Amino acid sequence: MSINYSFGLPLKHNYVDFVYYNGLFLPHETDKILNFWDDNKKIKATLSGQEKYNDELRKSSVQFIENTPENDWVYNRLANLAIKCNNERYWFDLLGFHQELQLTRYSEGDFFDWHLDFGPGEISARKLSITTQLSDSDEYEGGDLQFMINQKIVNAPREKGTIIVFPSFIMHRVTPITKGERKSIVGWVSGPPFR
Ligand SMILES: O=C(O)CCC(=O)C(=O)O
Numbered sequence: 001m002s003i004n005y006s007f008g009l010p011l012k013h014n015y016v017d018f019v020y021y022n023g024l025f026l027p028h029e030t031d032k033i034l035n036f037w038d039d040n041k042k043i044k045a046t047l048s049g050q051e052k053y054n055d056e057l058r059k060s061s062v063q064f065i066e067n068t069p070e071n072d073w074v075y076n077r078l079a080n081l082a083i084k085c086n087n088e089r090y091w092f093d094l095l096g097f098h099q100e101l102q103l104t105r106y107s108e109g110d111f112f113d114w115h116l117d118f119g120p121g122e123i124s125a126r127k128l129s130i131t132t133q134l135s136d137s138d139e140y141e142g143g144d145l146q147f148m149i150n151q152k153i154v155n156a157p158r159e160k161g162t163i164i165v166f167p168s169f170i171m172h173r174v175t176p177i178t179k180g181e182r183k184s185i186v187g188w189v190s191g192p193p194f195r
């Protein structure tokens, strides 16, 4: 039975595990984001805070997108959405992006096994994770972004342009790609320590 025993501030009950938004990036915009990809800057994905590659936990190619005047519209769009979503749902204390946006490519056989985006060290300020589907669902097989919620696995929507926001402390993974290629752009909104 839920009650409303407030300590002063109104109690808010609309926390959700993840939220998604369709159509906030139009097809020509997702294509423009993909054009930021520069094969010379491609790096093999590492696990945050770890220098060594760990192919058992993660296999993909990533590239970090510097915040320049040309791509500020992407940062801006994601920041505004994170603020709106946070005001409607989470009420976390947010400060901004402390890490560059990450473009990710998963080719056949690539994956990112169960993990949290939050943890000790440099990722301890992360509060909200925000990922955008940059590939059409039929461009790849497998490659589902999944959340573990109360022992149940829930799939995120796959439609190109969909932006998915979730607390960085939620367990999630990207299942192995069995055909084609999946691309995404991922950001982490940081804030002061949890309290
Ligand atoms: O590719 C995605 O949509 C999410 C990847 C991910 O979980 C991460 O980079 O932390």
Ligand SMILES: [Fe+2]
Pocket (backbone or CB within 6 Å): 115, 116, 117, 129, 172
């Ligand atoms: Fe993640």
